[in-house]
Amino acid sequence: MTKITDLRSDTVTQPTAAMRAAMLAAPLGDDVFADDPSVNALQEKIAGLLGFEAALFVPTGTQSNLCALLSHCQRGDEYIVGQYAHAYRWEGGGGAVFGSVQPQPLAHQPDGTLALTDIEEAIKPDDAHFARTKLLALENTLGGKLLPFDYVQEATALAKARGLSRHLDGARLFNAAVAQAALAMKGSTTPGYVQVMAEARAIAQCFDSVSVCFSKGLGAPVGSALCGSREFIARAHRIRKMAGGGMRQSGMLAAAASYALDHHVERLAQDHALARRLADGLAGIEGLTVEAPQTNIVFVDLSGAARDQSAALMAHLSTKGVRATGLYRLRFVTHLDVDPAGVDQAVSAIRQFFKA
């Protein structure tokens, strides 16, 4: 049987044997009574690593962002966010549905940032006509792009100076940290755990709250964490309960996340290298524009005769054991369960399809 190379998302990873062993060995309690030792240990670990007072383990990144939005904002408040931010575009409008929190979406610059002048202009004066602008929410990485660190510092400083709270959707914060550490080291060697954690913490400390996903590149089966001050996390804890996210023997899941933090952080550099290998392999095919990846996501735009061929391409790829998603813009995501042979398998299947 052909080995399947699943490039649809970094969420598709299966827990490794060692991660499963850690899950089985985890001491358990009941987290609604706050006595699950594995959940408590994970919350302390992630808060400590990123430099926050407290953290909350939640089932999904969506619930984490929802808890953050509803903890920062009251009914009638608004948050400034990018048009393509997950928390705005891909989470069913939860902040508006559950919290009556209005989004103020802004267009992204080509590098994924929100222009500082656009942020400035979007902050409403204290006037009865307007919603109260309360929060700036950024995402890093955004569509696989690393936000420049200078920019993160400037945008969050601007928000703070104007009295806004700052939230980071860092579903892929550790991918950002690996890429940022590699830039800082000018590519001389692959950054190790210490350098990557230092960058993750530097990014996180620009914000009042940070959400990270364990179930993406870190390879855990389930779970995210929201980090912030003790008082903020106490509010988020109440919202998590309302959202149905109060779990019981969730230490089994927390143990997987904790294992991922110990073992799967600096290895993200391998996923980034595989994304570059894929992008390089697809260079020069007529009708395909390949965006050079900064982290683990490769976007390929189809144009000309190739434009309407994505469905046929996907069907062809599936006969070759390769899975991907996209319509006019294909997305390939590398992760723990993809190896160089799998990338080469994808490249040759795509080249075969386009007779390139």
Ligand SMILES: *Cc1c(COP(=O)(O)O)cnc(C)c1O
């Ligand atoms: C996946 C993702 C989320 C949501 O995570 P789920 O666990 O799928 O709910 C939030 N933000 C970003 C940037 C993501 O990529």
